[in-house]
Amino acid sequence: MKKLFIKILAVIITGFLIYSGIVLVFYGIGKVNWLPNIKFVRGGVGDTLLRLREAKEAKGIDLICVGSSIVSRGYDPRVFAMEGIRLLNLGSSSQSPYASYFLLKMYLPSVKPKFVLLDLYWPMLSKIKSTESSIDLVSNSEINSEILEMVWYEKDALVMNTLFVSWITQIITPLNKAKQKTYDKRFYTEGGFSGTKQIYNTLTTDELSSFRKHNFTPAPIQLEYLGKIVQLCKDHNVELILTVTPVTEEFRYSVKNYDEYESFIKQFASKNNLILFNYNSNLDLDLSTERDFLDKNHLSQTGVEKFNEILIKDFIKLNQNKGNTN
Amino acid sequence: MLFNSFEFLLFFPTVVGLYFLLPHRLRWLLLLIASYAFYMFWRVDYAIILVISTLVDYLCGRMMDRYSEEDRHKRKPWLWLSLLSNLGILFTFKYYNFFNGAASDLAGLLGVGYAAPAFELLLPMGISFYTFQTMSYSIDVYYGRIKAEKHLGIFALFVTFFPQLVAGPIERAGNLLGQLKQKNDFDYDRVTGGLKLMAWGLFKKVVVADRLAVMVNTVYNNPTDYEGIPLIIATVFFAFQIYCDFSGYSDMAIGAAQVMGFNLMENFRRPYFSKSIKEFWGRWHISLSTWFRDYLYIPLGGNRVLKWRWYYNIFVVFLVSGFWHGANWTFLVWGALHGFYQVFGEVTKHQRNGLAQSLGLTKSARVYNDLQMATTFSLVCLAWVFFRANSIGDAWYITTHMFSGLGESVNTIVYNVDGLRKSWLILGQTPVIFMIAVTVILVLLVLDWLKDSNVNVSLNLLPSPMRIVAYGTIIAFIFLFGRFDETEFIYFQF
Known part of the structure; x- marks a missing residue:
């Protein structure tokens, strides 16, 4: 039996060395993503590297918002700052409630915001796996207990392999020295906002009218983590506000059971005694698909400004009401 | 699980x-x-x-x-x-x-x-x-x-x-x-042998079968988007996908049982090196084909009956075997095709031998064997079309468009998704993944060929440190190239 354990251990260690060697060779020639089980996106298109770097140092923040790219590209801290509200945008690519939970767990204790805005975009609530988002966070965050926990529960080879590459890379180049790639027509502003210089929607009328019809089905894992986010905010004495960031009405109509989705989020809010701001059904918000959106779901700068102004009004009104009640 | x-x-x-x-x-x-x-x-x-x-x-x-x-x-x-x-x-x-x-x-x-x-x-x-x-x-x-x-x-x-x-x-x-x-005591050689078999089976499943599955699914889920070469590649890939998926499972099952001291029967014996359909069925899913032989073919009379009845027995057994795989017309046609191959093979046995001799094919035993293997593999692949296709309509489309528009079809396998970044995709996958798939198929074929030629390719012949490196490499490859989205084994659905 002892001999067997020694042999197994020897095979595992050798396997690990061979694995590391292959990864290092591919990393060395700058082609680590050629390996099919690695997707390393440090400093990639979503600006997560810069956002998390800011979050690490952030202080005196009123509001943290979390969610997918419609959040990172839809909540502009500059607009909020005009009303004296300090916003930290922690949205990132394909961020599901699963990933949001670990991000909040990572930053709530140090940032200590008063409020958390959690976006309830239906595709994220339907995600059975959060691979894309986990890869983004693993590539751009320092390796800490929350990241390890996230990877552990994700149980995905792509995420685990990427974690290994991220770890090796951080030994070679510390995270604070890593470089963010730049892209044409895109910019990043302080506070976590990923903006764009593009003005009009790039989708044609045909494309806008031919989205695949689909049903909203919440994934059990995301429901579980929504519950955990509620609890986490309670534990940190932070008020959680639920939002639905606007998307084009053409895309909204592609959800066959959109009513069920709306009633689901309403029920979730009322069950947990939370405020819900749903801007997909807000009549005051007059958004044009052509000018206020860049594609089916991302707002253009004009759209961001229109949306943020209404959101800020609602937010201020909410606080005033609270003040009056208190 | x-x-x-x-x-x-x-x-x-x-x-x-x-x-x-x-x-x-x-x-x-x-x-x-x-x-x-x-x-x-x-x-x-x-x-x-x-x-x-x-x-x-x-x-x-x-x-x-x-x-x-x-x-x-x-x-x-x-x-x-x-x-x-x-x-x-x-x-x-x-x-x-x-x-x-x-x-x-x-x-x-x-x-x-x-x-x-x-x-x-x-x-x-x-x-x-x-x-x-x-x-x-x-x-x-x-x-x-x-x-x-x-x-x-x-x-x-x-x-x-x-x-x-x-x-x-x-x-x-x-x-x-x-x-x-029986009382099974811990036996080092037996346990390590079982573990090695399990590792090899896992490699075949997650590195070969599941990688191939992505490309096969791309074509077979939308076959009418393709004609010619992509249909041929996807079908050949499916032949190896199902082989590695099922024989990988069998290796893991046999290995797991062996670790605890139980010997399960061999289920695959390098089937793609068969020189006839009859031989193929002696090498593919052996536990099922022998089941049908013992509990259906022989009770029906086997070959100790009149010739027409013998052919009938063969055909019925394959039809039932097709139906065993699934309640779908595609499986029935697959079974019927294999039944037809066998009956046709028996009926034309003498004529085919005569033709081979008159063409001088039998002069070189090696060439003749290779030709027989290639023909058998092609017939098996043709039948796999019906096994994998989502409907009889899809299968018919694939079989009738496999050899049409060959020149233009290259454009549908390799295309540039983004002119600026030069991102080429082959059957929906990056060229690196495509090349990995082709390489592992070739490695597998070489290993099977060596075993089939009675060359002992067992790693046990290597000195201990080399063996450790070899198994470490298999583990490293499983992590780096395997797919781990817990895809079910194809045969679970049966």
Whole structure:
């Protein structure tokens, strides 16, 4: 039996060395993503590297918002700052409630915001796996207990392999020295906002009218983590506000059971005694698909400004009401 | 639970550890509990089918055993009870909706009103495997080939033994029941041999089969988007996908059993090196083909009948084999094609030999063998089209468009998704992944060819440090190139 354990251990260690060697060779020639089980996106298109770097140092923040790219590209801290509200945008690519939970767990204790805005975009609530988002966070965050926990529960080879590459890379180049790639027509502003210089929607009328019809089905894992986010905010004495960031009405109509989705989020809010701001059904918000959106779901700068102004009004009104009640 | 899941990585060492720690008298109980846990991890309520199947066959076996060989007619009702209950379970869960749909279509054609309800039942995992295993037990007891098992727990373990419960090999009671009672001590060579087989099986599943599956699915889920070369590549890839998927599972099952001291039957013997369809069936899914040989072909009369009846027997066996795989017309056509190949092969045997001689093909045995292998592989691939296609319509489209528009079809396999970044995709995958797939197929073929040529390619011939490096490399490749989205094994659905 002892001999067997020694042999197994020897095979595992050798396997690990061979694995590391292959990864290092591919990393060395700058082609680590050629390996099919690695997707390393440090400093990639979503600006997560810069956002998390800011979050690490952030202080005196009123509001943290979390969610997918419609959040990172839809909540502009500059607009909020005009009303004296300090916003930290922690949205990132394909961020599901699963990933949001670990991000909040990572930053709530140090940032200590008063409020958390959690976006309830239906595709994220339907995600059975959060691979894309986990890869983004693993590539751009320092390796800490929350990241390890996230990877552990994700149980995905792509995420685990990427974690290994991220770890090796951080030994070679510390995270604070890593470089963010730049892209044409895109910019990043302080506070976590990923903006764009593009003005009009790039989708044609045909494309806008031919989205695949689909049903909203919440994934059990995301429901579980929504519950955990509620609890986490309670534990940190932070008020959680639920939002639905606007998307084009053409895309909204592609959800066959959109009513069920709306009633689901309403029920979730009322069950947990939370405020819900749903801007997909807000009549005051007059958004044009052509000018206020860049594609089916991302707002253009004009759209961001229109949306943020209404959101800020609602937010201020909410606080005033609270003040009056208190 | 899947062999390629994280849960199994914890489950298996725990079971093996406990197995060797427990005294012999309690080991059957541990394996029985583990087997039910293994099955119930997929779905709890369907374990009741296992319980029913076990109790009915146990009872029938014991009742048959009461009567001597001379009173075999008294055994018959119990044999029928066993067969009908197993086939009844199979019919209810697997075939009812198929026959119901066919009856409804037929009634529609005849203008007759027909409205029987369809069941929304999930097909129990591995149902065709364990029902066939228990039926073979009852038939063997009936013919007096084996004695009925008296120990209900051991019999229950024979039905549910977790390494081979959901996708075989379909074991015979004569081979497995006795082993389940044997005391197996820890044997270093046997345990390491089993673990190596499991690692190799996992490699075939996650690195080869699952990588190929992505490309095969790209084409087979939208076949009308393609013609020519992509259809041929996807079909050849599917041939290797299903081989690695199923033989990978069998290797893991045999390996897992071997670790604990049990020998399961060989299920694959390098099938793509067969020189005829008949030989292919002696090398592919051996536990099923021998089951059909022993319990259907021979009872039908085998080849000891008139020629036309012999051909009929062959065809019926393959038709039933197709239907065993699934309640779908595509599987029936697949089975019928193999039946046709075999009958046609027998009918034209002399003419084909004569033609080969007159063309001078037999002068070089090697060339002739290679030609036979290539022809057999092509026929098998043609039949795989029907096995994999989502419908008869799709299969027909693929077979009729495989060799058309060959020149233009290159554009549909390799295309540039973004002119600026030069991102080329081959069958929806990056060239690196495509090349990995081709390379692993070639490696596999070379290894199989060496084994088939009686070249001992066992890693055991290497010195210990080299062996450790070789197995370490397999592990590293599994992590770096395998797909781990817990894709089910193809044969689980049968």
